[in-house]
Amino acid sequence: MRIRTLAPLALLALFLGEFHADGRVQQPSQTSPPAISSGTPDLTPSSDGTLSADQMHRLFQVVADKDLQNQKQARDYTYIAREVENKLDGKGETKSTEVKTYEVLEIYGEPVERLIAKNDKPLDDKQAAKEEEKIQEIIDKRKNESENDRQKREQKQEKERKDGRKFVREVADAYNFTLLGTESVGGREAWVFQGEPRPGFEPHMKESKFLSKFHGRVWIDKSDLQMAKLDVEAIDNVAVGWVLARIHKGTRFMIEQTRVNDEVWLPRYLTFKVEARIALLKGFKMDGEETFRDYKKFRTSSKIVGMGEVQEQH
Secondary structure, three states: OOHHHHHHHHHHHOOOOOOOOOOOOOOOOOOOOOOOOOOOOOOOOOOOOEEOHHHHHHHHHHHHHHHHHHHHHHOOEEEEEEEEEEEEOOOOOEEEEEEEEEEEEEEOOEEEEEEEEEOOEEOOHHHHHHHHHHHHHHHHHHHOOOHHHHHHHHHHHHHHHHHHHHHHHHHHHHEEEEEEEEEEEOOEEEEEEEEEEOOOOOOOOHHHHHHHHEEEEEEEEOOOOOEEEEEEEEOOOEEEOOOOEEEOOOOEEEEEEEEEOOOEEEEEEEEEEEEEEOOOOOOEEEEEEEEEEEEEEOOOOEEEEEOOEEEEEO
């Protein structure tokens, strides 16, 4: 369950979820709204504690703008991702477990994974050589890329970013949001928002038709206006794509991010529980987690502070 395969859900989950880090969340103030710093959208709730679509549009636009800049900075970092996948039986018991560890690199502006361990054991020489060959093929392809192909690739990437921003605005229309209060995430104060599907919502993008099938919460860091944590849960079955894949009710994803090197927000921890069926094939159930560590800035010499470690990268 590689995190990059969750991009559409990540955008959705940016404003959804139902997870409590410690089982509790502070209740909204009955006397005054949260303090708003200069330049931050007005988050004063109405008398029933909800926020208007216009308020959410403004907040999400700021978050989306910051996330776009964040994505650019994230390209300067390599890291290690360790993924644990548990295949489950019909009773939800674990049948088998697979652990994979990847080194994630940026090659010509795109993330590339190199498998470095299976079940916490380093790859043998043959497997390692195969991974190196894969990386070299990608490098050679980019080095020999024509100017026309490069422009097409960059245009496609730009379109995807613009579509992502449009989708964020759809989310603001698709849900009724309540500001629940504040909660500490990674030692930093964050606003907590609850989102529930808004009756009568009419999507303008094909991706947005799934929004009514999910609900949840998002934690937005008060200082940086970056997503600190999110959790999303399917409240109904969801049919996806032309292959008739179906995500079942109860499927859930949660991700927490951390501030690294005092300049960028990067994933720290991801959990998931999935029940799905693809076309007429037998359905499957799995759960697991993914942890991220050893963030290193590779384009400039810098001291990297994040994930509880201090390292030098030259």
